[in-house]
Amino acid sequence: MxxxxxxxxxxxxxxxxxxxxxxxxxxxxxxxxxxxxxxxxxxxxxxxxxxxxxxxxxxxxxxxxxxxxxxxxxxxxxxxxxxxxxxxxxxxxxxxxxxxxxxxxxxxxxxxxxxxxxxxxxxxxxxxxxxxxxxxxxxxxxxxxxxxxxxxxxxxxxxxxxxxxxxxxxxxxxxxxxxxVGDSQTGETVKFDGPYFVMRFLDGMRNLPVPYVGKGNNPFNxxxxxxxxxxxxxxxxxxxxxxxxxxxTDPSPYTAREVYRMICEELRGKAPSYSIPGKVADGLMAIRPVRKFFDVERESISYMSEQSEYDCSQAVSVLEEGGIHCPDLASYLPKLVRYYKEHREDPDKKIPIR
Incomplete structure (x- = not known):
């Protein structure tokens, strides 16, 4: 059968x-x-x-x-x-x-x-x-x-x-x-959500100095x-x-601060130069015109300070038998950012912001 x-x-x-x-x-x-x-x-x-x-x-x-x-x-x-x-x-x-x-x-x-x-x-x-x-x-x-x-x-x-x-x-x-996120080989994705909100936020900063948001010491999976x-x-x-x-999940995730810096360097060509508290960013995103301007969901801010660490030892063990491993984010992030740059104005990939 x-x-x-x-x-x-x-x-x-x-x-x-x-x-x-x-x-x-x-x-x-x-x-x-x-x-x-x-x-x-x-x-x-x-x-x-x-x-x-x-x-x-x-x-x-x-x-x-x-x-x-x-x-x-x-x-x-x-x-x-x-x-x-x-x-x-x-x-x-x-x-x-x-x-x-x-x-x-x-x-x-x-x-x-x-x-x-x-x-x-x-x-x-x-x-x-x-x-x-x-x-x-x-x-x-x-x-x-x-x-x-x-x-x-x-x-x-x-x-x-x-x-x-x-x-x-x-x-x-x-x-x-x-x-x-998108494909590690091509960068292709259907929607710019999750970490892509970081890219939206960085686009919204225009030529202004870019801040870190919160401490970001937690893993970002x-x-x-x-x-x-x-x-x-x-x-x-x-x-x-x-x-x-x-x-x-990624068995060796980067911290939220590291992910943010890597995206900023790839997208803007420079690292963030100062910090703002996470609560300040959340308060700003509570204002509808602000989140509409940046095209960022307020709820996404909380995932930059997510405090859980996901043990994936069972998945790693079983997938090892098939030769399947989660690639390192640094190895494919440039492809994600390149795809974003090429399609950032595609209305079908934007998330409606309430």
Whole structure:
């Protein structure tokens, strides 16, 4: 029986790239993409020449994922791997919207995968930031440690992961990526968020002297999307990946101050020359005209002072068997900055600032 992969989140950036990576690894496999009605036209354009792909319109927040009843028997007998990527990733998302997609949607997906008769693996994309406001070392087998959360994205992904982790009789792999940036070889990305807000901020400084923001002594965990793809494909098929949780994070991250300096030197050709307190920067970004001017989300400031350290020893150990390693940020940062420079005015890559 050939593998049939079902995926939510298509035609999102990572889902699209993951499809290519899976198709390359498994030439005999077929694919079913659960596509929200709002994304159907784009999905059709991208898969028009793909004979191995079938698009099904649905909605993860609905029972049976909003799929037609006549489709369910066939899916229950054919799906071998289910990849759940669909989520709202916006750091500034309102709670109700985040809960509906991230929590209720995951509950519906959990119910659906429980009806699949030949399921080999359920791969759930969580985030390292289910750690919330924890400090110190966070291990891969830890989840609920009484932590609080900086935003509704974190809290709803935490609630969703709890529900996935509670599943029984479902072979599951939970992945917790760090801050995902563009491809380490090409720099390509679909949105300028995360560390790209630093680049936006530096652009907004024009020719003024550039400050450091806060102390920045904490690790800032950045990983390129191609590492996430390689790791996901390997862990989804490795027996050692079943029923475990993995931090897809940098085992040797730079500090936030170092990352900030490296970006500034690459983008502006000089290092920051003075410092402003993090609380001052946060207060300024609380003013809507200020954050609109810089094109920076206020919520992004908190990740420059994130105090968690993500132990990823389980991921490193299993991925080592596939020759997969997270590249050093310094080796590919110039490519990220070059791609940003080339596409900084692309409106499709900008994040709407509330």
């Amino acid at each position: 050939s593998n049939q992969y079902m995926m939510t989140g298509y035609p999102g950036f990572i889902a699209g790239l993951l499809f290519r990576a899976l198709a390359e690894r498994d030439p005999s496999a077929s694919f079913v993409f659960l596509v929200h009605p709002s994304q159907l036209e784009k999905a059709r354009e991208l898969t028009e020449a793909e004979e191995r792909v079938r698009l099904l319109v649905g909605d993860i927040t609905r029972e049976d994922l909003g799929l037609p009843a006549e489709e369910l028997p066939g899916l229950r007998e054919s799906i071998t791997h289910f990849f759940h990527l669909a989520a709202i990733y916006d750091l500034a998302v309102p709670r109700d919207a985040a809960y509906a997609v991230n929590v209720t949607g995951t509950e519906q997906v959990n119910r659906f995968v429980g009806t699949l008769n030949h399921l080999k693996r359920y791969i759930y994309f969580s985030t390292a930031y289910v750690s919330g406001d924890r400090t110190g070392i966070v291990k891969e087998d830890e989840l609920d440690c009484g932590q609080g959360f900086k935003n509704h994205y974190e809290s709803t992904k935490f609630e969703a992961e709890k529900r996935v982790a509670a599943l029984r009789d479902v072979p599951c792999t939970i992945l917790r990526p760090g801050v995902v 950045i990983v390129p999307v191609d590492y996430i793809l390689k790791a996901t494909v390997w862990l989804a098929h490795s027996e050692k990946g079943a029923n475990r949780t993995f931090h897809l």
